[in-house]
Amino acid sequence: MYERFWHKMGEKSTIVISGHQSISYFSDVRNLCWFLEPEFANSVVRLHKLVGNAITEDHHIVVGTGSTQLFQAVLYALSPPNASEPMNVVSAAPFYSSYPLLTDYLKSALYKWAGDAYEFSKDGPYIELVTSPNNPDGFTREPVVRRTKGLLVHDLAYYWPQYTPISFPADHDIMLFTVSKSTGHAGIRLGKIYASIEFHIAFGKARGSRPSPIINMQGRLIIRIPILIAVIVSDEWALVKDREIAKKMINFIELNTIGVSRDSQLRAAKILQAVSESYDHVDNSKETEPFFEYGYNIMAKRWKQLRAAVNKSKLFSLPDFPPGTCTFTGRTFESQPGNFQFNL
Ligand SMILES: Cc1ncc(COP(=O)(O)O)c(C=O)c1O
Incomplete structure (x- = not known):
């Protein structure tokens, strides 16, 4: 990401x-x-x-x-x-x-x-x-x-x-x-299996659990479910x-x-x-953006896109996270999770 x-x-x-x-x-x-x-x-x-x-x-x-x-x-x-x-x-x-x-x-x-x-x-x-x-x-x-x-x-x-x-x-x-x-x-990571949503639903039913699509903010919006089977x-x-x-x-x-x-x-x-x-010589140019600033901006962009898509679909809803002020950046913002799952 x-x-x-x-x-x-x-x-x-x-x-x-x-x-x-x-x-x-x-x-x-x-x-x-x-x-x-x-x-x-x-x-x-x-x-x-x-x-x-x-x-x-x-x-x-x-x-x-x-x-x-x-x-x-x-x-x-x-x-x-x-x-x-x-x-x-x-x-x-x-x-x-x-x-x-x-x-x-x-x-x-x-x-x-x-x-x-x-x-x-x-x-x-x-x-x-x-x-x-x-x-x-x-x-x-x-x-x-x-x-x-x-x-x-x-x-x-x-x-x-x-x-x-x-x-x-x-x-x-x-x-x-x-x-x-x-x-x-x-x-x-060795040996990831990517299963389709159909597989996930069938797998969930077999285990008696409800299917739940996963939105992985570290990749794209995913409907494929990675199942880890080997050593990390x-x-x-x-x-x-x-x-x-x-x-x-x-x-x-x-x-x-x-x-x-x-x-x-x-x-x-x-x-x-x-x-x-990356914090030793911080200036505000995009070229030399320090790491967490870069990461924050990517996460903010993806959550904006996700919220827009979810609002349009009317199928899902997303929680509102309470805003907090970050002692590191001084910025006040709502959490933008790196991994997020919600139920149908
Ligand atoms: C809460 C949590 N802890 C630990 C891990 C493990 O991370 P890794 O195996 O990449 O070290 C993950 C990975 O998704 C996680 O979500």
Whole structure:
């Protein structure tokens, strides 16, 4: 979606990796997360400081290979190894459709999907996934279960100023971010199946759910539904306060893939640096528009088009998002979600 910006960046976002680089498993043996490239860590911290969307001080950075791995690392780290019952994992509906799949596909004895957080009434410990802004409805979210035995994981994939006004630097115990939503670099994804709307309706009926067309603001208006069936190779990072939890996540990634591609981290570092550097010499010309300004304008244009099309069709309606003032840009605007789904 941000391809034109990256074309214009040219050399500024290009790296060359020579044959003698990234040979060892280890990126930084002094770091708790020994497979974290220092350049990647620095560029993550620099970008959060610039945007003001997350506190990085007092947090460990854990890098993972896409959401599949980091998400499972979090569940593994938070679930007691010897409990008699798997840990319940919940999220307030409507939730990101991959959560139940990612939670249950290995049929782990450590954790299991327990559905909508609004409906969750069991006693005992649980993990609540709080996605803000939320995929698929774009609204700002807070935890809903609010019991003492709850562990919270904040998925802040869309907490960037092209999608939503940044209102405060998030300072949660566990926060997840991904390059795919911040800069558009969704990486190499293997084995996507694109199913037609007829397939989706039939598939939904077979599962007893209502069909729901998806408007993907990152591509065109789509009626084709991507179903992810393979490993994701885009960089994600988690900011984790508790050292022991960070250690267990790192342990999971060691067991799972013995670290995270160093080359891919170096590339991601360059991309994130380029975003930060686009703010070094800001003038108002379109040619040198900084990254989030460019992203904001694209999202604004697409939401304008979407609202116009929806108004014309009379078939659908779109929510109004409450306006907020962005502490990063100073602009007051309504959220313009990067992923949005509505029901027929
Ligand atoms: C809320 C949310 N979290 C995490 C992800 C995972 O992003 P990625 O797999 O590109 O890192 C997505 C992707 O759509 C998402 O919508």
